[in-house]
Amino acid sequence: MDAHEDSRQVVQDPGEAEESRAARLARLRAAAMRLDSQPRLLAAARGLRRRLPGDEKFGDPLSTAGPTPVQLIARGVSTLQPERESVLKELGLAGLQTWQSLSEATGRGRGDIELALLFTDLVEFSSWALQAGDAAALELLRAVGTAVETAILDRRGRIAKRLGDGLMATFLDAQDAVNAALNAQEALQNVEVVGYRPQMRAGVHWGRPRRLGGDYLGIDVNIAARVCDAAKADQVLVSDGVLARIDADALSISREKRLRAPGAPRDLHVVRVWRD
Numbered sequence: 001m002d003a004h005e006d007s008r009q010v011v012q013d014p015g016e017a018e019e020s021r022a023a024r025l026a027r028l029r030a031a032a033m034r035l036d037s038q039p040r041l042l043a044a045a046r047g048l049r050r051r052l053p054g055d056e057k058f059g060d061p062l063s064t065a066g067p068t069p070v071q072l073i074a075r076g077v078s079t080l081q082p083e084r085e086s087v088l089k090e091l092g093l094a095g096l097q098t099w100q101s102l103s104e105a106t107g108r109g110r111g112d113i114e115l116a117l118l119f120t121d122l123v124e125f126s127s128w129a130l131q132a133g134d135a136a137a138l139e140l141l142r143a144v145g146t147a148v149e150t151a152i153l154d155r156r157g158r159i160a161k162r163l164g165d166g167l168m169a170t171f172l173d174a175q176d177a178v179n180a181a182l183n184a185q186e187a188l189q190n191v192e193v194v195g196y197r198p199q200m201r202a203g204v205h206w207g208r209p210r211r212l213g214g215d216y217l218g219i220d221v222n223i224a225a226r227v228c229d230a231a232k233a234d235q236v237l238v239s240d241g242v243l244a245r246i247d248a249d250a251l252s253i254s255r256e257k258r259l260r261a262p263g264a265p266r267d268l269h270v271v272r273v274w275r276d
Contacts, residue, residue, distance in 0.1 A: 036087045045090035049097065056262045058097035059089075111210040116177035116242060117221060118157065119228035120148060120184065121166035123199045132194060140193040141165060147191055148200070151184035160216050168224070170209070170216060174238075174245035177204045181236045182275055203228030203270075206241035219263070226261035227270055240269045252276055 035041065049056045073096060122144065129137035148167065149159060155176040157169045171177040181202040188200055205227050207220025223239070231237040238246075240256065254272040 037085055038087065041087045042085055042090065045087050045094065049090060049094045052094055052098050056097065058263075059093040111208045111216075111218065113211075114206065114208050115216075116171040116174040116245075117205050117207060117209060117216070117224035118152070118169045118171065118177045118181055118202060119163075119166065119204075119225050120169075120181070120200055120202045121163075121228055123201055123233040125165040125198065128196055132196065136194050136196075140191070140196070140198060143191045143193065144188065144198055144200070147187035148184040151187055152180045154183070155180040166228075168216070168221070174204070174206055174242045175247060178236065178238060178242065178246050178251075178273060182273070185234060185236065199233035201228060201231035201233060202236045203231055203238070204236070204242045205239040206245060222263050223265075223268065226264050227259060230259055230261060230270060231272075236273050237270045238273055240271075243271055243273075246273075 046056075125137075125140075129140075132140075144165070145162075152159060152167075152169045155171065156173070157171045157176060157180050160168045160170050169177070169180070171180070181204060184202070185200055188198055191198055203224055203226070205220060205224035207223065208218075209216035209221045210218040227237050227239055239259070243253070251273045252275065256269040256271050258266070259268045259270045
């Protein structure tokens, strides 16, 4: 056998070479997927996010609801394989939360006009809706929407956006915002669907949100949402900026407590307000 004939025998078939490359790529992808969901790496990535400036929960539907570049990118990152935990996704959001924080620190997170920002949310609605069914859930949301939005409009509020089983509203006057929240809770006492009475929580914060079209964005919007998140069922929480602008003697007020929430200033305090 001459050298030329021998060299032809060692040439790999093109089809086999392609299959070999595909197999190597498949092994590399599998290894990368294992690393991307490795518990220790996930814990390290989340630990990094806790240490970085900004909201460590940046990437949830609330924080990415706006049209700013960082929110648009974060929305895309958050929807990549949402059903699985991902180290790369956490690291991507870590960079975006820092970008968002730096933007707000340089003044791009606030607007020019001071407003009272009200957020509302139904507690345990999703769990009930799964059992009650779509028809009952829709009936309840319509009844809640009528009760809550009427209370807001009656106090000269403006609906900024609807958020599934909650909403955001703005007021020029802090007292109007608090009264609207309390009136809405009272109105919900008359709402009942298939034996279920909805329980609403609300948060009111005073700040300078940035207006963009018909929407409001910025750090104070995020803080107002966190104030609402901190409330329990049938509670209205207000930040200290709101408390300083309302007639506190006309309401029952709890002791102040510091709001411990991602993205909230360390000196921000909240109280619960209610009517006797």
